[in-house]
Amino acid sequence: QVAVLTRTWKTLHFFSVTGMASPDSAHSGTPTNTPNYGASESLLRRRSFVEEAADSLARNFATYSAFLFVGCGCGWLTSDSIDQLLANEQAVQRHGKMFGTLSDTSGIVGLVSGILFFLYLLTFRTKPMLKHDQCTCIWLTMCNITALFSLAVFWQADAPTYPVVVVCNMLGVLTAQASYYFIFPMVATFYAGWLIAPVRTGTDLSTLLTALLGEMQNPTGQHIRFSSACFFATLALIACLGLVAWFVIIGNDIGLKKKTSQDNTTDDSPVHEHAYLQLGCPRELSMVIVLTVGVGVVQWGFIGIVGNIGARMTDPEGCYGTQGPGVYHFALTLNRVLVPLGSVLSSFGECPKYLFYVLVTLQVTLGTLVCSAVAGVHQHLWATPVGQLVYVLCFGFIGGLESYLLTMAFRYTSDENFFSKEQRRGASNLLSLLSAVVLSLASICVGRLVENGTIRCSE
Numbered sequence: 001q002v003a004v005l006t007r008t009w010k011t012l013h014f015f016s017v018t019g020m021a022s023p024d025s026a027h028s029g030t031p032t033n034t035p036n037y038g039a040s041e042s043l044l045r046r047r048s049f050v051e052e053a054a055d056s057l058a059r060n061f062a063t064y065s066a067f068l069f070v071g072c073g074c075g076w077l078t079s080d081s082i083d084q085l086l087a088n089e090q091a092v093q094r095h096g097k098m099f100g101t102l103s104d105t106s107g108i109v110g111l112v113s114g115i116l117f118f119l120y121l122l123t124f125r126t127k128p129m130l131k132h133d134q135c136t137c138i139w140l141t142m143c144n145i146t147a148l149f150s151l152a153v154f155w156q157a158d159a160p161t162y163p164v165v166v167v168c169n170m171l172g173v174l175t176a177q178a179s180y181y182f183i184f185p186m187v188a189t190f191y192a193g194w195l196i197a198p199v200r201t202g203t204d205l206s207t208l209l210t211a212l213l214g215e216m217q218n219p220t221g222q223h224i225r226f227s228s229a230c231f232f233a234t235l236a237l238i239a240c241l242g243l244v245a246w247f248v249i250i251g252n253d254i255g256l257k258k259k260t261s262q263d264n265t266t267d268d269s270p271v272h273e274h275a276y277l278q279l280g281c282p283r284e285l286s287m288v289i290v291l292t293v294g295v296g297v298v299q300w301g302f303i304g305i306v307g308n309i310g311a312r313m314t315d316p317e318g319c320y321g322t323q324g325p326g327v328y329h330f331a332l333t334l335n336r337v338l339v340p341l342g343s344v345l346s347s348f349g350e351c352p353k354y355l356f357y358v359l360v361t362l363q364v365t366l367g368t369l370v371c372s373a374v375a376g377v378h379q380h381l382w383a384t385p386v387g388q389l390v391y392v393l394c395f396g397f398i399g400g401l402e403s404y405l406l407t408m409a410f411r412y413t414s415d416e417n418f419f420s421k422e423q424r425r426g427a428s429n430l431l432s433l434l435s436a437v438v439l440s441l442a443s444i445c446v447g448r449l450v451e452n453g454t455i456r457c458s459e
Helices: 002-018 023-028 037-074 077-088 097-123 130-154 163-190 193-217 228-252 261-267 283-313 323-348 353-374 385-413 421-451
Strands: none
Touching: 037 130, 037 163, 037 193, 037 228, 077 097, 077 130, 077 163, 077 193, 077 228, 077 323, 097 163, 097 283, 097 421, 130 163, 130 228, 163 193, 163 385, 163 421, 193 228, 193 323, 193 385, 283 323, 283 353, 283 385, 283 421, 323 385, 353 385, 385 421
16 A cells, blocks of 8 residues: 555656646546646746857857958958969960969068068057958958959950069959958957957968869869859959958947957056057967968968979979879869868867977978979879879868968967957967068079079979
């Protein structure tokens, strides 16, 4: 009897908690209207949590997409499109000399822009101004739009020197360098730290878009499906989307960072009002900045210039065989695909410092392998299908690693928990300035060596 009473009590307790009708009441026809408010409130809280999480995810995705289009519009869209023009239009290459010409002029533009930016920091020692940087982003995007539409109409003018291509490349490099001087530091200073990743991804997305569009234009490296005018016009419309996205961000104050205690402490000091140089580096970031500049030189100051020569060295038929252009075409496409992918991967979290150093070592090692192909070291091994595949993979992963490491370095500089607003701006300015100046010097030196034939494909 005790066991029966115990089971009965447990049954009644169960139905009272869940709010369900007991079997006896169901048979007797007596309804049980005792609601379980605790279970209902728990269900409502769970549903509210799911709805808030979904709404937060949707907002973050929209914010990420908007900043991504901004980076795409004011980044390397013009310069990357000219790289694809050289890969698809063999006549523009002028037997490889155009690579040296563009590298030389790009280096000069980057070096001059770096000097002007440093003079700007010396002259205007004021606190970072959000409105000023926002207007700068508008002008940079409009420069890209103008250059791309000009290429769509006039890129063939005065062949075989193609002066419009050279001038627009200089404008594109200047625009992209200015985005490093103003846009990245602006986001690191005034916007949430994680938004550095979509902006950097956007600048690299232009690389992916031009590569994919170039692949559609000339999938085999030998036959062009649509004109280069349509190619440039399509990219100009993409830049216009970036301009629209930036107007939406400005109009709604999307992604702005809340003021921290470090910012309040610095703002209270009158010394920083007119005497701050906006250029410096916390001791914790010195090694990161130096290594980041180095991996940028590997990708853009050397590999990006001599990549075509290395690909021709892998051709078993010789420097002017049929396989070399195809190897370079696929290597460049993989490089441009992995560049934005590296920035996207940096969005998922901050990389530990020890892993950062390991990835730097890996990128430099891959760059050394590509240099050995350019120098003709063990050329009989490179001129095999396996050697060509290794060359394509090395060339591609160099770009992906550089993109990931540079974006992660900017994420380090944007950490508001450890650095004040002036420290964040100073570190990001220093990283941008060193990247531009050192990379420009390397581009000038390597470009001159390619242009005068010191670095060339030799049989």
